[in-house]
Amino acid sequence: MEEKYSYEKIQEMADNIKSRTSQRPKLGIICGSGLGGLADLLTNSEEMEYTSIPGFPVSTVKGHGGKLVFGKLEGVECICMKGRFHFYEGYPIWKCAAPVQVMKLLGVKGLIVTNAAGGISSKLKLGDLMLITDHINLPGVTGNNPLRGPNDERFGPRFPSTNAVYSKSFQNIFKKSAEDQGLLPIIKEGTYLMSSGPTYESPAELNWFKTIGADAVGMSTVPETVVASWCGMVVLGISLITNICILDVESTEEPTAEEVYETAKMRSKNLQNIVRLTEKSAVEQNVWNI
Numbered sequence: 360m361e362e363k364y365s366y367e368k369i370q371e372m373a374d375n376i377k378s379r380t381s382q383r384p385k386l387g388i389i390c391g392s393g394l395g396g397l398a399d400l401l402t403n404s405e406e407m408e409y410t411s412i413p414g415f416p417v418s419t420v421k422g423h424g425g426k427l428v429f430g431k432l433e434g435v436e437c438i439c440m441k442g443r444f445h446f447y448e449g450y451p452i453w454k455c456a457a458p459v460q461v462m463k464l465l466g467v468k469g470l471i472v473t474n475a476a477g478g479i480s481s482k483l484k485l486g487d488l489m490l491i492t493d494h495i496n497l498p499g500v501t502g503n504n505p506l507r508g509p510n511d512e513r514f515g516p517r518f519p520s521t522n523a524v525y526s527k528s529f530q531n532i533f534k535k536s537a538e539d540q541g542l543l544p545i546i547k548e549g550t551y552l553m554s555s556g557p558t559y560e561s562p563a564e565l566n567w568f569k570t571i572g573a574d575a576v577g578m579s580t581v582p583e584t585v586v587a588s589w590c591g592m593v594v595l596g597i598s599l600i601t602n603i604c605i606l607d608v609e610s611t612e613e614p615t616a617e618e619v620y621e622t623a624k625m626r627s628k629n630l631q632n633i634v635r636l637t638e639k640s641a642v643e644q645n646v647w648n649i
């Protein structure tokens with residue numbers, strides 16, 4: 360089994376990054392599938408390929424680039440991950456979230472984490488933006504938690520709570536920003552369930568997820584959020600509902616990656632506009648104490 364990165368290893372990656380840019384980000388953004396356009400929000404941007412950072416994982420999935428983008432958003436220095444890491448790519452789950460630890464050592468205080476997800480709840484429509492209010496860490500509760508293994512208290516405690524990992528104030532700002540753009544009707548709230556993937560779920564699995572309280576399902580986000588919260592970051596999680604899950608085993612429909620990218624493309628600009636406004640208000644209201 361691959362050994363978890365030590366504090367020193369994460370520090371090395373952060374130092375490598377710091378030596379190559381003068382930008383000192385306070386906000387992190389993780390782009391979901393097909394949502395790499397969020398990086399276009401940054402001005403004065405500088406890019407760093409993942410492959411150029413010793414030890415940093417590398418993205419292998421379509422719809423995910425493979426670089427860090429640094430730049431300013433509404434006057435605040437940000438770091439954007441254009442391309443994230445998924446468990447199904449073969450990485451240990453802690454490695455999928457290790458970039459968040461790197462962000463922490465760069466000085467990041469707030470994290471916006473986005474994803475493409477399938478809608479399970481009947482209240483969700485194609486193209487909705489679901490504010491994640493809670494999650495079900497299915498790999499985590501079955502033994503694959505990103506915090507499994509040695510704990511370094513310099514990042515966070517051995518037994519962190521996960522009661523309030525998604526910031527209410529951050530969510531309220533996002534909602535208000537969507538309202539200002541006339542987009543309130545597509546803003547929903549719900550619980551995101553992480554399933555390991557890469558298979559999309561069977562109808563029986565989806566019906567089970569529904570009974571345990573999942574509104575949307577995807578294959579990411581939870582490891583990054585758990586680690587961000589453990590490190591003391593303020594988190595905003597957003598799922599773009601890119602497909603409606605098929606719960607009926609008699610149905611001839613099925614989810615496809617193309618549908619996921621098409622919906623992401625359709626909503627990408629809306630999400631960018633809301634995130635820009637959200638960031639502006641979050642800075643004004645000092646949501647993440649910078």
Ligand SMILES: O=P(O)(O)O[C@H]1O[C@H](CO)[C@@H](O)[C@H]1O
Nearest residue numbers: 391392474475577578579619
């Ligand atoms: O969660 P993100 O990275 O947005 O991607 C989602 O979309 C892909 C499946 O279409 C999976 O990787 C799933 O997790």
Ligand SMILES: Nc1nc2[nH]cnc2c(=O)[nH]1
Nearest residue numbers: 475476477576577578619
């Ligand atoms: N697991 C999962 N991930 C997704 N990402 C986008 N849509 C889906 C989905 O329906 N299921």
